Amino acid sequence: MAMEPRSDLNLEPRSDINVAETHDINDVLVVGVGGQGVLLATDILADVFLAAGSDVRKSEVHGMAQRGGSVESHVRRGPTVHSPLIRRGRADALLSMEVLEALRYLHWLRPGGVVLTSLQRIVPASVAAGGPAYPDTAGIIAQLRARASRCVIIDPDALVAAAGDVRTMNVSLIGALSAFFAGVPAAIWEQVMAARVPAKARDANRRAFALGRHLAGKAPA
Amino acid sequence: MQRERRMMSGNEAIARGAYEAGVKVATAYPGTPSTEILEALAGHSEVHAEWSPNEKVALEVALGAAQAGARSMASMKHVGVNVAADPLLTASYTGARAGLVVVTADDPGMFSSQNEQDNRHYARMAKLPCLEPADPAEARLYAMAAFDLAERFDTPVLLRTTTRISHARAPVESGPRREPAQGPGFVKDPKKFVMVPAHARGRHPVVEARQARLAELAEDCPWNRIEWRDRRLGIITGGASYRYVREVCPGASVLKLGLAWPLPRRLVEQFAAGVQRLLVVEELDPFWEVELRAAGIPCVGKKYFPIAGELGPDGVAAGLARALADWGIPWDEGLGGRGDQGSAAADTAAPAIPARPPVLCPGCPHRGTFYVLSKLKLTVMCDIGCYTLAVQPPLAAVDTCTCMGASITQAMGVELGAGREASRRTVAALGDSTFIHSGITGLIEVVYNGGAVTVVICDNGTTAMTGHQQHPGTGRTAQGAIAPAVDLEALCRAVGVQDVRVTDPYDLAATEAAVRAALAHDGPSVVIARRPCILLDRRLVRPALAVTADPCNGCGACGRLGCPAIEREAEPIAAAQEAREAGEARAAQDGEAGGGEAGVKAERRRARINTSLCVGCGMCQQVCPRGAIAAPAAPPAAGSGGD
Numbered sequence: 001m002a003m004e005p006r007s008d009l010n011l012e013p014r015s016d017i018n019v020a021e022t023h024d025i026n027d028v029l030v031v032g033v034g035g036q037g038v039l040l041a042t043d044i045l046a047d048v049f050l051a052a053g054s055d056v057r058k059s060e061v062h063g064m065a066q067r068g069g070s071v072e073s074h075v076r077r078g079p080t081v082h083s084p085l086i087r088r089g090r091a092d093a094l095l096s097m098e099v100l101e102a103l104r105y106l107h108w109l110r111p112g113g114v115v116l117t118s119l120q121r122i123v124p125a126s127v128a129a130g131g132p133a134y135p136d137t138a139g140i141i142a143q144l145r146a147r148a149s150r151c152v153i154i155d156p157d158a159l160v161a162a163a164g165d166v167r168t169m170n171v172s173l174i175g176a177l178s179a180f181f182a183g184v185p186a187a188i189w190e191q192v193m194a195a196r197v198p199a200k201a202r203d204a205n206r207r208a209f210a211l212g213r214h215l216a217g218k219a220p221a
Numbered sequence: 222m223q224r225e226r227r228m229m230s231g232n233e234a235i236a237r238g239a240y241e242a243g244v245k246v247a248t249a250y251p252g253t254p255s256t257e258i259l260e261a262l263a264g265h266s267e268v269h270a271e272w273s274p275n276e277k278v279a280l281e282v283a284l285g286a287a288q289a290g291a292r293s294m295a296s297m298k299h300v301g302v303n304v305a306a307d308p309l310l311t312a313s314y315t316g317a318r319a320g321l322v323v324v325t326a327d328d329p330g331m332f333s334s335q336n337e338q339d340n341r342h343y344a345r346m347a348k349l350p351c352l353e354p355a356d357p358a359e360a361r362l363y364a365m366a367a368f369d370l371a372e373r374f375d376t377p378v379l380l381r382t383t384t385r386i387s388h389a390r391a392p393v394e395s396g397p398r399r400e401p402a403q404g405p406g407f408v409k410d411p412k413k414f415v416m417v418p419a420h421a422r423g424r425h426p427v428v429e430a431r432q433a434r435l436a437e438l439a440e441d442c443p444w445n446r447i448e449w450r451d452r453r454l455g456i457i458t459g460g461a462s463y464r465y466v467r468e469v470c471p472g473a474s475v476l477k478l479g480l481a482w483p484l485p486r487r488l489v490e491q492f493a494a495g496v497q498r499l500l501v502v503e504e505l506d507p508f509w510e511v512e513l514r515a516a517g518i519p520c521v522g523k524k525y526f527p528i529a530g531e532l533g534p535d536g537v538a539a540g541l542a543r544a545l546a547d548w549g550i551p552w553d554e555g556l557g558g559r560g561d562q563g564s565a566a567a568d569t570a571a572p573a574i575p576a577r578p579p580v581l582c583p584g585c586p587h588r589g590t591f592y593v594l595s596k597l598k599l600t601v602m603c604d605i606g607c608y609t610l611a612v613q614p615p616l617a618a619v620d621t622c623t624c625m626g627a628s629i630t631q632a633m634g635v636e637l638g639a640g641r642e643a644s645r646r647t648v649a650a651l652g653d654s655t656f657i658h659s660g661i662t663g664l665i666e667v668v669y670n671g672g673a674v675t676v677v678i679c680d681n682g683t684t685a686m687t688g689h690q691q692h693p694g695t696g697r698t699a700q701g702a703i704a705p706a707v708d709l710e711a712l713c714r715a716v717g718v719q720d721v722r723v724t725d726p727y728d729l730a731a732t733e734a735a736v737r738a739a740l741a742h743d744g745p746s747v748v749i750a751r752r753p754c755i756l757l758d759r760r761l762v763r764p765a766l767a768v769t770a771d772p773c774n775g776c777g778a779c780g781r782l783g784c785p786a787i788e789r790e791a792e793p794i795a796a797a798q799e800a801r802e803a804g805e806a807r808a809a810q811d812g813e814a815g816g817g818e819a820g821v822k823a824e825r826r827r828a829r830i831n832t833s834l835c836v837g838c839g840m841c842q843q844v845c846p847r848g849a850i851a852a853p854a855a856p857p858a859a860g861s862g863g864d
Binding site for chain 2: 046061132
């Protein structure tokens with residue numbers, strides 16, 4: 001992917017975004033490849049929802065599944081939440097650290113939901129072993145757009161340019177998702193991030209969060 | 222601070238509840254989904270929290286501690302209870318002085334397990350009460366209650382969770398710890414604690430009487446409750462399934478069984494009498510359904526819900542929709558319906574795209590070991606650990622996986638069943654933690670019964686798959702204290718293995734030589750492939766390697782390592798050009814043949830190393846026949862392995 005110049009970008013959190021009115025997001029499915037920080041992302045989300053006064057349930061998978069495999073974690077909020085699992089086809093938002101994983105879990109998203117995805121491609125071992133080919137990115141994005149009402153896409157090169165480290169992708173996607181929660185004060189996001197992110201990575205993560213939030217404001221409907 | 226409410230996993234909540242209840246001794250062997258219980262308890266200085274060598278040891282230590290008057294808890298995954306079943310069934314007879322709680326964390330759906338057994342059966346078989354929380358907040362409360370229940374009825378208590386309880390997170394409150402009073406220690410009572418036949422015959426009726434009293438308690442206890450709503454449908458459920466039922470059918474009447482065993486017969490009859498149709502929604506086996514039917518209570522369960530796999534809200538919704546349709550009950554507002562409950566819309570089908578199963582990490586030392594085993598085309602009797610992932614192509618070097626420790630003993634069985642020659646092309650492979658768990662006894666079997674099995678211990682210095690727990694070979698305890706480390710070489714020699722070798726699995730040639738020599742040795746052999754897990758210490762990571770376009774001809778040798786960092790270029794070798802030139806030159810001489818070879822070459826794709834994944838382990842450098850893979854310019858030390 002071509003790297004956009006980042007010098008013209010205002011990376012301060014924006015206050016002029018108000019997309020929440022059309023996107024009532026309660027059920028968020030976060031997916032990626034084991035080791036990409038899926039669980040940290042859902043920990044941050046769950047803490048934010050709890051601090052914002054919701055009941056929260058979250059589900060995650062440990063053990064064998066985390067060794068480079070496809071990983072999913074569900075976060076749900078509401079006045080009372082029972083199941084820690086989202087029902088298939090009913091997630092309000094799908095947040096993916098890897099573009100093929102966004103496609104893998106797209107059927108969990110309700111039609112008209114929101115997709116937030118990294119463009120990063122991590123080729124599964126099954127491809128090298130002679131399995132089906134890795135689909136081309138443009139084709140995947142087209143499928144995502146066909147189901148979602150809004151699609152926020154973060155280019156890992158742009159993230160590296162802005163934050164210096166591709167490992168902040170999880171936080172950048174959280175930043176993008178934050179733009180859809182007009183009712184949650186920015187201070188809550190900041191407090192949770194400060195508590196959850198290691199001190200030495202705080203600066204990079206703050207820039208990553210701001211980039212995501214900025215891109216969400218620009219994403220076409 | 223003490224009353225704060227924060228997000229906790231079910232496992233953290235169990236640990237919290239046990240801590241507040243004054244648990245003094247906590248034991249465990251790591252196993253998904255139970256591991257974090259002990260990890261959370263290890264953070265409390267008032268608790269002795271230990272990684273035991275295996276689950277049997279864990280339960281016996283906890284039993285002894287409880288018999289000496291200390292509240293104790295042993296936690297393990299479902300299959301771990303199989304290992305601990307021997308003490309469990311007799312601990313039921315002896316009971317203990319202080320509360321003894323055994324946590325069994327089951328894994329419906331097998332996210333990280335070799336089977337999905339339903340451990341409620343242990344409650345019935347061992348005649349123990351079984352508490353089953355439905356979410357993390359209940360997990361804390363039930364853990365606390367389990368100790369009281371254990372002491373009141375002089376019985377070990379099973380606390381059963383599943384993955385969706387253990388690894389779900391929800392807001393949980395915390396309270397202060399109740400420090401238990403210091404008792405007199407172990408008080409002799411041979412008729413209670415010495416289970417010779419004469420004494421055990423005396424204890425069995427005590428156990429039966431206890432069961433009857435527990436069944437009475439079940440009728441009127443805080444954990445079982447009827448929630449009357451729409452009387453057309455009554456659902457008996459518990460654990461994670463209770464939450465799924467409440468989610469998808471909020472209007473149904475529910476009998477929630479928090480005490481999964483023994484069953485409250487009268488309460489069930491009262492519930493059954495109050496509803497038109499009675500459905501049992503339980504994950505895995507028809508445990509309650511069979512009991513209720515045997516008791517003459519008409520109910521339906523597994524006709525609509527699968528025995529295999531986890532239920533989840535979608536599984537519950539699908540089964541409910543079928544049951545309601547059969548009964549002609551509309552899924553209307555009375556049942557909390559929105560008209561779309563049972564629908565599995567066509568657009569929720571999974572797409573057909575490349576699978577992404579878990580894999581050995583880039584730089585995983587097991588890759589070197591299993592590359593060699595694969596190259597030598599050996600039969601590999603394998604075990605439980607990260608290395609079991611080598612079953613997948615291209616390594617495809619795992620032939621069995623049964624249970625902890627079974628690698629060595631099954632290899633011995635192969636030798637006895639197929640003849641001694643078989644041990645020249647068979648190895649047993651297992652990890653260091655697994656070897657200590659239950660591999661040692663297998664090795665003694667091989668020595669004692671005259672086998673010639675070659676054992677490969679993949680010693681990565683940790684219990685890796687469950688998230689890097691200490692074990693008796695690491696030199697550290699669960700609470701961080703320095704401990705004597707088991708000397709694997711000395712241990713193997715001490716049990717009578719004369720042929721013991723140590724190799725670095727990053728050094729493929731040396732590892733191959735070690736395995737070959739061990740196989741050639743006519744007697745028991747042990748090869749210790751020693752290299753720390755690459756995830757253990759980021760200082761082990763070296764600069765990423767790179768493929769030089771020129772010598773790489775896309776032969777695919779490096780691909781046989783199955784390393785996630787080695788990818789293929791999207792375009793076939795621009796050899797199109799190169800091959801065309803060569804082909805044209807040759808075609809000019811011998812007609813069609815040259816063109817054919819160019820066609821084959823054009824299919825090849827050059828290797829490419831993903832620098833964000835590569836950790837510079839150097840194994841691919843060793844397998845590349847053309848020297849096409851190199852360290853980046855000005856490497857600190859170019860060598861691979863052996864350092």
